[in-house]
Amino acid sequence: MNLIVSSSPHIHDKESVPKIMLHVILALLPAAAASVYFFGIRALWVMLVSIATAEISEYLFLLLRKKDTSAALDGSAFLTGLLLALTLPPSIDLSMVAIGSAVAIIIAKQMFGGFGANIFNPALVGRAFLQAAFPIPMTTWVANRASHIDATTVATPLGGFKFSHLITAHKDLLLGNVAGSLGETSAILLLLGGLYLLIRKYIDWRIPVGVLGSVFVFDGILWLFNSRKYPDPVFMLLAGGLMLGAWFMATDPVTSPVSPAGIWIYSIGIGFFVVLIRVFGGMPEGVMYSILIMNSFVPLMDKYLRQRMLGEKK
Amino acid sequence: MIQLRMRRGVHPPEGKLSAGKPIEEFPVPKQVVIPLSQHAGKPATPLVKKRQKVKTGEKIGEASGFISAPVHSSVTGTVKTLETVLLPNGSSALAAIIAVDEGEEEWAEPTWPMKDLSALTPEDLRTITREAGIVGLGGAVFPTSVKISPPKEYPIDSVIVNGAECEPYLTSDHRLMLEHTQEIFQAAQLLKMTVGAKRGYIAIEDNKRDAAEAFENLVKGVGDWEVVLLKTRYPQGAEKSLIKVILGREVPMGGLPFHVGALVQNVGTLYAIYEAAARGIPLIRRVVTVTGEGVKNPSNFLTRIGTSAAELLQAAGADLEAARKIVFGGPMMGMAVKAPEIPVLKSTSGILVLSSVKKKKVFPCLYCGKCVYACPLGITTTRLVKYIQAGMWDQAKAFGLFNCMECGVCSYVCPANIPLVHWIRYGKFMVRMMEAKQ
Numbered sequence: 003m004n005l006i007v008s009s010s011p012h013i014h015d016k017e018s019v020p021k022i023m024l025h026v027i028l029a030l031l032p033a034a035a036a037s038v039y040f041f042g043i044r045a046l047w048v049m050l051v052s053i054a055t056a057e058i059s060e061y062l063f064l065l066l067r068k069k070d071t072s073a074a075l076d077g078s079a080f081l082t083g084l085l086l087a088l089t090l091p092p093s094i095d096l097s098m099v100a101i102g103s104a105v106a107i108i109i110a111k112q113m114f115g116g117f118g119a120n121i122f123n124p125a126l127v128g129r130a131f132l133q134a135a136f137p138i139p140m141t142t143w144v145a146n147r148a149s150h151i152d153a154t155t156v157a158t159p160l161g162g163f164k165f166s167h168l169i170t171a172h173k174d175l176l177l178g179n180v181a182g183s184l185g186e187t188s189a190i191l192l193l194l195g196g197l198y199l200l201i202r203k204y205i206d207w208r209i210p211v212g213v214l215g216s217v218f219v220f221d222g223i224l225w226l227f228n229s230r231k232y233p234d235p236v237f238m239l240l241a242g243g244l245m246l247g248a249w250f251m252a253t254d255p256v257t258s259p260v261s262p263a264g265i266w267i268y269s270i271g272i273g274f275f276v277v278l279i280r281v282f283g284g285m286p287e288g289v290m291y292s293i294l295i296m297n298s299f300v301p302l303m304d305k306y307l308r309q310r311m312l313g314e315k316k
Numbered sequence: 317m318i319q320l321r322m323r324r325g326v327h328p329p330e331g332k333l334s335a336g337k338p339i340e341e342f343p344v345p346k347q348v349v350i351p352l353s354q355h356a357g358k359p360a361t362p363l364v365k366k367r368q369k370v371k372t373g374e375k376i377g378e379a380s381g382f383i384s385a386p387v388h389s390s391v392t393g394t395v396k397t398l399e400t401v402l403l404p405n406g407s408s409a410l411a412a413i414i415a416v417d418e419g420e421e422e423w424a425e426p427t428w429p430m431k432d433l434s435a436l437t438p439e440d441l442r443t444i445t446r447e448a449g450i451v452g453l454g455g456a457v458f459p460t461s462v463k464i465s466p467p468k469e470y471p472i473d474s475v476i477v478n479g480a481e482c483e484p485y486l487t488s489d490h491r492l493m494l495e496h497t498q499e500i501f502q503a504a505q506l507l508k509m510t511v512g513a514k515r516g517y518i519a520i521e522d523n524k525r526d527a528a529e530a531f532e533n534l535v536k537g538v539g540d541w542e543v544v545l546l547k548t549r550y551p552q553g554a555e556k557s558l559i560k561v562i563l564g565r566e567v568p569m570g571g572l573p574f575h576v577g578a579l580v581q582n583v584g585t586l587y588a589i590y591e592a593a594a595r596g597i598p599l600i601r602r603v604v605t606v607t608g609e610g611v612k613n614p615s616n617f618l619t620r621i622g623t624s625a626a627e628l629l630q631a632a633g634a635d636l637e638a639a640r641k642i643v644f645g646g647p648m649m650g651m652a653v654k655a656p657e658i659p660v661l662k663s664t665s666g667i668l669v670l671s672s673v674k675k676k677k678v679f680p681c682l683y684c685g686k687c688v689y690a691c692p693l694g695i696t697t698t699r700l701v702k703y704i705q706a707g708m709w710d711q712a713k714a715f716g717l718f719n720c721m722e723c724g725v726c727s728y729v730c731p732a733n734i735p736l737v738h739w740i741r742y743g744k745f746m747v748r749m750m751e752a753k754q
């Protein structure tokens with residue numbers, strides 16, 4: 003008889019960090035598979051390079067920081083690699099993919115202290131870095147194989163609207179017969195993945211609801227004012243990286259608030275910036291910057307907007 | 317019957333293996349170990365000496381202050397020695413070790429006036445609970461006589477009988493409610509009379525529907541009592557949770573239930589009150605659930621205080637070779653002990669044997685907020701624990717360090733396996749130590 007003496011509780015539920023990571027990756031697989039269908043085997047290479055670089059960077063930096071290297075197997079680096087790949091254009095040079103992925107893990111995650119300590123979403127920092135370093139390859143879009151357009155480069159739905167006032171049909175946005183990043187094609191598959199995470203309670207429902215709801219409302223107001231000048235709100239929801247951002251990026255637990263009031267400010271803030279950048283900004287898409295901007299407020303919100311305790315004065 | 321549910325908290329597997337086992341009277345052991353500190357507050361002052369003969373129910377320790385309780389011998393025998401023994405919580409206390417005499421058991425006369433139950437006054441009940449050494453048997457072991465004497469400026473309007481028994485595995489309250497419904501209800505009525513409450517509620521979780529129905533049959537004719545069927549949820553049976561769920565009132569931070577006109581009593585305590593008031597028996601025995609996956613014959617034993625847990629475990633067929641943890645109490649708040657040779661105390665609701673305990677890898681906090689949303693007291697655990705880890709004590713206090721009742725919900729749900737409750741205990745210990753130094 004060798005009894006363990008430890009602090010209560012003595013039982014634990016079945017959740018764990020690797021399990022959460024695994025399910026988020028599973029939830030992304032339909033959209034990832036669709037990207038291979040839409041853009042060919044090249045999309046698979048982008049994902050593989052991104053994931054491999056993320057894992058290698060994670061392992062090397064854990065080694066360098068003299069930390070437990072088994073943390074590289076918790077799934078979080080894999081997820082960062084996959085998420086980054088889904089935000090990249092299919093035609094991007096693979097060396098650029100590797101650079102972006104290394105920046106995501108090394109600069110945005112390990113430099114801050116590793117898993118749980120980063121302020122900004124690592125995948126989005128990686129993408130922001132690539133956007134600044136390689137602006138042309140990052141905004142060159144190849145045609146979607148399902149759209150039967152025979153051209154070397156095309157515009158994304160949001161780019162088309164911003165610069166040429168072209169409207170893409172809602173059906174094409176839903177199914178994904180459009181140009182864009184690997185993961186900003188099929189809104190329906192992303193929605194499915196997001197709902198799966200919601201049902202399993204791995205993400206907080208208030209974040210996608212706050213982000214998508216506020217985009218719909220803010221853009222809806224503009225659209226009611228002038229439906230010719232401003233895009234319709236359903237188009238806004240389905241186009242670009244919003245679905246991926248709202249369900250898989252903004253919901254990253256590490257970089258989103260836990261305070262209930264904070265969660266609403268955070269998610270509505272993201273929606274506000276998305277509309278602001280897309281409609282009035284110089285770029286057609288603004289999900290990445292919107293999330294990164296609101297990420298920076300998270301520590302502040304968790305400190306000053308904590309939930310009321312039972313019996314605490316109102 | 318009203319049906320209500322708690323919003324926060326968790327629902328762990330119930331594991332009520334011994335729910336169908338009637339209460340068995342456990343034989344009087346050859347020796348008992350009775351610590352003089354089995355209650356919240358000051359330890360009792362010993363009244364007996366080495367080699368002194370004691371009768372069953374004889375007072376062997378006197379309450380040593382307002383918040384204290386007397387301790388009684390649970391057997392007829394001879395005091396072998398007074399020595400320091402190990403308690404389930406890892407601390408140690410002075411205890412009387414009593415060898416049981418062979419032959420007939422002799423019962424001591426109660427040290428309180430015995431009257432017909434209907435003739436008892438509030439003052440009588442306070443005397444009885446004090447003299448009989450009755451303390452809260454739900455876990456807090458707070459002296460009952462103090463609890464039923466709230467300050468006059470806080471009138472009590474509602475009494476809640478706590479039969480929630482939300483801890484997994486434990487069934488001692490469940491069995492008491494089924495087998496002694498009448499006795500518990502009579503004690504509850506005495507309690508209500510004592511504090512002058514207008515309404516009474518009997519709160520039972522819906523995994524004990526049979527007990528709720530038994531009470532429903534009793535209270536039908538009595539207008540000011542109501543049975544509340546609660547959806548099973550942990551820690552619904554905690555006083556503050558129960559008051560919030562049933563009365564919709566929030567006990568102020570740092571306050572007590574009487575601040576919002578409520579009094580909560582556990583059903584085990586009520587049965588002890590009945591035994592003292594109607595039968596003249598002080599708190600010398602209680603129902604102990606002996607259970608767990610490693611126990612062949614999960615049981616509910618009516619056990620004399622001071623009986624070694626090892627004897628109960630043996631009787632229930634516990635596989636001690638395979639045991640990885642022995643816990644006094646339930647799996648959420650109970651205390652793991654080093655060895656089974658520890659006496660059953662007034663607070664011992666159960667002895668749990670766990671045979672599959674895995675050491676889980678701890679990850680850094682990912683701020684998922686599961687602990688924050690599960691906390692029944694609304695504590696922002698993520699930040700509180702960061703402050704404790706950083707030694708930022710003022711901020712930790714502002715984030716509810718001393719609000720925490722250590723129910724264990726946060727550690728239970730944490731996907732990073734961070735021992736959050738352990739950190740909070742450490743934080744409380746550090747702050748108390750520093751404040752004591754000043």
